[in-house]
Amino acid sequence: AAANICDEAVDLAAGGTEARYTCNGVIDTGLAPRSIMEALLSGMAGALTWPAGLWTLHVGAYETPAVSLNEDDLAGPLQVRAKVPRQDLYNAIKGTFVDPEQDWQPTDFPAITNATYAAQDGAQIFRDVAFPVTTSSATAQRLAKMIVEKSRQGITVTAPFKLSAFKVSAWDNVMLSIDAMGWTDKVF
DSSP: OHHHHHHSEEEOTTSSEEESOOOOOOOOTTSOHHHHHHHHHHTTTOEEEOGGGOOEEEOSSOOOOOOEEEGGGBSSOOEEEOSOOGGGOOSEEEEEEEEGGGTTEEEEEEEEEOHHHHHHHTSOOEEEEEETTOOOHHHHHHHHHHHHHHHTOOOEEEOOBOGGGTTOOTTOOOEEEEGGGTEEEEEO
């Protein structure tokens, strides 16, 4: 399923299409396995989880939630963090990708800035990223935009749930309905 998402054609602003995600690079096996995996995952906005002893790959594509939980599923108090702490806030991304036209050297891609978020923050706040297995400037920009958008999803919910939530795994999207918060099928 992850491979099929990566192979999906994405329209380019300059015309034409390209595969949503590709992995193009040389891996130094002398590096720590975690560093290698992080480099590979960076090229697809990915995450790797190990629920119940099975590796599961998640790629950067929205998945419609299949599970809906509510107050009846809670086994304890709900903790809600309403926004991202100021020290973790950013509204722009700059960084590098591997450019085939520059002899496969790391090259800057055009920075991604969200003017609305910058106005909310009162300043432009950059985060630097590197995409070591990405060879397309357009893909690097798409990945950077996803990082900015994901960082602005500030509401974090922590709660113990009953066994009815056992069908939910790490990185799954879930709908949450909590009357006291005014949430009806709010996606998390």
